[in-house]
Structures are given as C-alpha cells and as structure tokens.
Amino acid sequence: MTYQSADASGKSLGTDVLRARPCPHNAAASCSNCRLSDLCLPIALNKSEIQQLDNIIERNRPLGKGEHLYRQRDEFRSVYAVRSGSFKSYTLTSDGKSRVTGFYMPGEILGMDGIGTRSHGVSTMALEHASICEIPFSQLERLSHQLPNLQSRFFAIMGNEIVKDQQIHTLLSSYTAEQRLASFLLSLSTRYARCQRSPDRFLLQMTRGDIGEYLGLTLETVSRGFSSLQKKAIISVKSREIAITDMTALKAILGD
Amino acid sequence: MTYQSADASGKSLGTDVLRARPCPHNAAASCSNCRLSDLCLPIALNKSEIQQLDNIIERNRPLGKGEHLYRQRDEFRSVYAVRSGSFKSYTLTSDGKSRVTGFYMPGEILGMDGIGTRSHGVSTMALEHASICEIPFSQLERLSHQLPNLQSRFFAIMGNEIVKDQQIHTLLSSYTAEQRLASFLLSLSTRYARCQRSPDRFLLQMTRGDIGEYLGLTLETVSRGFSSLQKKAIISVKSREIAITDMTALKAILGD
DNA sequence: CGTAGTGTTGAATTGAATCAAGTGTCGTGG
DNA sequence: CCACGACACTTGATTCAATTCAACACTACG
Numbered sequence: 009m010t011y012q013s014a015d016a017s018g019k020s021l022g023t024d025v026l027r028a029r030p031c032p033h034n035a036a037a038s039c040s041n042c043r044l045s046d047l048c049l050p051i052a053l054n055k056s057e058i059q060q061l062d063n064i065i066e067r068n069r070p071l072g073k074g075e076h077l078y079r080q081r082d083e084f085r086s087v088y089a090v091r092s093g094s095f096k097s098y099t100l101t102s103d104g105k106s107r108v109t110g111f112y113m114p115g116e117i118l119g120m121d122g123i124g125t126r127s128h129g130v131s132t133m134a135l136e137h138a139s140i141c142e143i144p145f146s147q148l149e150r151l152s153h154q155l156p157n158l159q160s161r162f163f164a165i166m167g168n169e170i171v172k173d174q175q176i177h178t179l180l181s182s183y184t185a186e187q188r189l190a191s192f193l194l195s196l197s198t199r200y201a202r203c204q205r206s207p208d209r210f211l212l213q214m215t216r217g218d219i220g221e222y223l224g225l226t227l228e229t230v231s232r233g234f235s236s237l238q239k240k241a242i243i244s245v246k247s248r249e250i251a252i253t254d255m256t257a258l259k260a261i262l263g264d
Numbered sequence: 265m266t267y268q269s270a271d272a273s274g275k276s277l278g279t280d281v282l283r284a285r286p287c288p289h290n291a292a293a294s295c296s297n298c299r300l301s302d303l304c305l306p307i308a309l310n311k312s313e314i315q316q317l318d319n320i321i322e323r324n325r326p327l328g329k330g331e332h333l334y335r336q337r338d339e340f341r342s343v344y345a346v347r348s349g350s351f352k353s354y355t356l357t358s359d360g361k362s363r364v365t366g367f368y369m370p371g372e373i374l375g376m377d378g379i380g381t382r383s384h385g386v387s388t389m390a391l392e393h394a395s396i397c398e399i400p401f402s403q404l405e406r407l408s409h410q411l412p413n414l415q416s417r418f419f420a421i422m423g424n425e426i427v428k429d430q431q432i433h434t435l436l437s438s439y440t441a442e443q444r445l446a447s448f449l450l451s452l453s454t455r456y457a458r459c460q461r462s463p464d465r466f467l468l469q470m471t472r473g474d475i476g477e478y479l480g481l482t483l484e485t486v487s488r489g490f491s492s493l494q495k496k497a498i499i500s501v502k503s504r505e506i507a508i509t510d511m512t513a514l515k516a517i518l519g520d
Numbered sequence: 521c522g523t524a525g526t527g528t529t530g531a532a533t534t535g536a537a538t539c540a541a542g543t544g545t546c547g548t549g550g
Numbered sequence: 551c552c553a554c555g556a557c558a559c560t561t562g563a564t565t566c567a568a569t570t571c572a573a574c575a576c577t578a579c580g
Binding site for chain 2: 099101102103105107109110120121122123124125129130149150152153156159160162163164165166167168169170171173174175176177178180181182221222223224262263
C-alpha cells in the first residue's frame with residue numbers, strides 16, 4: 009500500500025503532510041522538466057548535456073510493491089535513478105537469511121554494485137508503487153566520455169556512495185541500538201527534505217524487520233527502540249508513521 | 265617495525281616465507297615495469313595508455329610507520345595506489361574514539377572517499393614503511409576523458425569498492441566475532457596471494473586494536489578469537505605471525 | 521633499566537538476541 | 551459484509567555473546 013491509503017486510516021498522526029505531494033510518477037517525461045534534476049544525475053550539466061543524457065534514459069513501466077528491479081547475480085546492464093517511490097537492496101546470506109544493504113529514495117542512484125563485477129551483488133525491490141529511470145551503463149560510459157561534466161558527476165556520485173558506506177561501517181561497528189535508530193531516522197529526515205517533503209513527519213515504507221536487517225538489529229530491538237524514543241518524547245510513532253518531535257534530542261543521541 | 269625484523273626474533277612460526285619478497289619500494293619507477301600493474305589501475309590499458317597514465321603519477325618519498333598520507337577533512341586532491349607496505353584508514357567519532365574503515369595493500373587504490381565531497385572523510389596512515397603512487401585526481405579525470413579504457417577501469421575500481429563496502433556491511437550486521445575474524449583472515453589471505461605472497465602464512469601489520477576497530481569488536485575479543493581458532497587447530501598465531509593451517513575449516517566458519 | 525605499547529586471559533556485567541505470547545491491520549474469498 | 555488467515559508489530563522473560571574491568575606477560579626502545 010502507498011502512504012496515501014495508510015494516511016487515510018483516520019488514526020494518522022497529524023495533518024495532511026503525509027498525503028501531500030507524492031513524488032511524481034508520470035509527470036516528468038524528461039530530465040529537463042523533472043523536479044528531481046537538482047539532486048539526481050543532471051546536477052552540474054547544462055541544458056544540451058541534459059538533453060543528451062535524456063536520450064539514453066529508458067523510462068520503463070512503474071513497479072508495484074514487492075516487485076524486483078533486478079536480482080542478485082543478474083547480469084549488470086544499467087544503473088537506475090529513483091523517480092518516485094522507494095526501494096530496498098538486499099543480499100541473501102549463505103544460511104538463507106536476508107540482509108538489507110540500502111534504502112533508496114527519489115533522486116538517488118542505485119545498481120552501482122554491478123559496475124565492477126558486471127553482475128549484481130544484491131537484489132533490489134520496490135517498497136511501494138515506484139518508478140525509475142533506467143540508464144544503460146555502456147551508453148552512460150560512452151556519453152561520459154563525450155561530456156566531461158557527466159563523467160565528473162558520476163565519479164562524484166560513486167564517491168558519495170563510498171562515503172555513505174563508510175559511515176554505515178562506523179555506525180555498525182560502534183553505535184548502540186538506539187544510536188543506530190536515531191541515525192537512521194535522521195538520514196531519512198534529511199533525504200525526505202531533499203525531495204521537498206517534510207523532514208520531521210514521514211511514513212516508513214519498510215518493515216521493522218527491514219530496518220533491523222539494515223542496522224544489524226533484530227526487529228524486536230527496532231520496535232523497542234522506537235518505543236523507547238517515543239517514551240522520551242523524542243519521536244512519535246503510530247505504526248509506520250513517524251513524527252520527530254525533538255530534533256535536537258534526536259541528534260544528541262549520536263554523541264555530544 | 266617491518267616484517268623482517270619481527271621474523272628475526274628467532275621464535276618465528278616457520279620458514280623464510282615472511283621474510284621473502286618484500287613488495288618493491290624503489291624498483292618500479294613506472295607503471296610499465298611495476299609488477300603490480302596487473303592488479304592496479306593499469307589493468308585493461310595498452311602500452312601507450314599506461315605511458316600516459318605514468319606521466320601524471322607522482323611517486324613521492326616513502327612513508328614511515330605511523331606517518332599520515334592525508335588526514336580527515338584535508339582537501340581532496342589525489343587518489344593513491346599502494347606500491348608497497350600497507351595502510352589503514354580511520355575516522356574519529358564524536359567521542360574521540362577511532363574506527364578503522366579499511367586496510368590497504370599493494371596494488372589497491374585508496375583515497376576515493378574524497379571524490380564526491382572534495383574533502384577526505386577519513387585519515388590514512390602507513391602501518392609500516394610504505395610507498396605510494398599519487399594520482400592527482402583532476403589530471404586523472406582529464407586523462408580518463410581522453411582514454412575510455414581508463415575511464416572504464418576507474419568506474420570499475422569504484423564499483424568494486426562499493427561491493428566491498430556492502431560485504432562489510434553484511435558482515436558487521438550478522439556475523440559473530442569468530443566469523444568476522446575468519447572472514448578478515450580470508451580476505452587478507454586472498455589479497456596477499458594477489459600480490460605474490462603466501463596466502464597461508466603472513467604477518468599482520470595492524471594491532472589487535474586496529475582489527476577490532478575494523479570488525480566492530482574489542483581488542484580483547486579479537487585476541488580471544490585468535491586463541492580460539494588456534495585451539496581448534498585452524499590457525500597458528502604467534503603474536504603478529506599468522507599461519508592458516510586448515511583453510512577448509514576456516515572457510516567453513518563462514519557458514520555451510 | 522624502566523616505560524610505553526601490545527597482547528593474553530579471567531571474572532563480572534550488560535545490551536541485544538532469542539523465545540514466547542498476544543494485539544492490530546489488511547486483503548481475500550465465501 | 552464479515553470471517554479468516556497472513557503479516558506486522560509490541561512487549562515480557564530469559565539467555566547469551568561480547569564488553570568491560572582487571573591483572574599480568576612480553577617486546578621494543580630511548
């Protein structure tokens with residue numbers, strides 16, 4: 009289900025913020041008029057460059073909740089920009105358990121795990137109705153070769169991905185359960201803000217189990233963590249709806 | 265201290281393997297005759313391309329043990345290829361503790377954490393006498409723009425770094441202390457093999473504390489883990505010297 | 521020779537996992 | 551339209567793996 013219907017439950021935390029402005033599914037038929045263009049691949053490209061990028065992008069049919077964009081071991085062909093909705097990437101461990109490696113929101117690039125190995129190291133699944141821009145990598149390489157700005161931009165995107173991964177490394181190797189959750193919520197908050205949505209009131213599209221698999225915790229610990237943060241009046245939780253009521257305190261949990 | 269002197273203690277685990285073939289410090293004055301060229305940046309480049317790459321590389325004076333290559337928040341200028349010796353990258357957390365984000369061995373590329381942000385997110389320090397090839401990034405970008413093979417190669421290197429980081433994410437979020445150690449030793453083993461050194465007999469250049477900071481464990485747990493693996497006759501440990509005596513069993517620890 | 525850094529091991533403690541029970545919600549099909 | 555089953559979530563009790571605290575051994579080096 010999408011956030012709209014969840015909000016329609018009547019027991020929602022608050023106003024219509026959660027219902028407002030779903031990221032556009034069909035609106036943008038090109039990068040030029042996509043309102044995510046200032047946080048996606050096109051940053052730092054001029055009009056004609058964006059036009060050329062546009063030409064190689066394939067805008068496929070939207071994915072339904074639970075549908076896979078690609079699966080672990082699939083041959084790598086493309087990277088993807090999230091246009092609307094959200095995704096999770098995950099691996100299956102040798103004993104069959106799944107581990108979430110990342111969540112992706114509008115304007116973010118995913119699928120870069122296949123670039124070096126030519127095969128995807130993780131599976132990626134839509135967490136809700138979602139749409140993507142598919143960017144065939146061989147064409148992206150060819151175009152990057154013609155447009156220095158695009159090459160630079162893609163190097164930067166990959167560099168940022170590396171930084172993000174290193175930060176998670178640090179988080180997993182030294183934070184307590186509550187610190188991990190605080191950090192997770194803050195990350196969602198800034199990313200929602202980036203795509204013009206409320207930074208202190210949003211709907212989780214993933215389950216407690218997904219969050220746990222991402223943060224190295226069990227779903228019970230995630231649930232207890234939310235309860236505990238709520239008891240401290242730092243957040244307010246109603247099932248998937250989160251409101252951050254004391255941003256300062258939330259940040260303080262990460263260490264003073 | 266270098267591995268030579270440690271080996272000279274007289275209580276070494278075995279033969280002269282640890283002493284043999286230190287990765288060359290001064291030998292390679294160019295990529296063309298560097299014996300790491302088949303695992304470093306030059307892979308997939310032809311002779312003339314390697315020549316051009318060579319021209320932008322700066323081969324600085326070697327670093328002594330404990331010296332920094334760059335520090336967190338330093339302006340980003342270059343990426344680096346390890347020529348000899350080994351390095352650790354680490355961050356300082358808000359409460360002053362350090363967390364190791366990676367170890368780097370000959371032929372590996374480091375410093376990519378600065379590409380997106382234009383400033384280094386971690387500090388990098390030599391774990392022993394070591395030498396590096398500095399590759400000024402603006403020049404690398406310019407040259408990549410001229411040489412599609414180099415652009416491809418660097419995309420691949422960054423992609424592999426992302427995959428490696430995701431694997432560590434999985435490791436930290438689901439492995440036990442002993443599994444983390446087993447995985448760490450296996451990683452070192454394959455990387456030593458790649459640079460022509462023994463895969464089952466090597467010297468750790470990092471402290472138990474470093475390993476713990478990398479794997480999200482305390483140094484005591486690392487020490488106990490080594491002792492436990494030794495008791496099971498899977499490895500043999502004498503301070504920094506490691507011999508893997510039962511590779512199959514070591515791999516089996518990671519899950520059947 | 522003494523000191524600082526590194527490593528080992530033991531005992532006590534603890535934070536999160538596991539096990540378990542129960543509630544709430546949603547979608548489906550009768 | 552309601553009942554049913556599947557899932558998601560919460561909370562409590564217990565267990566356990568790793569941390570913390572502590573003491574001591576080894577090595578390297580000024």
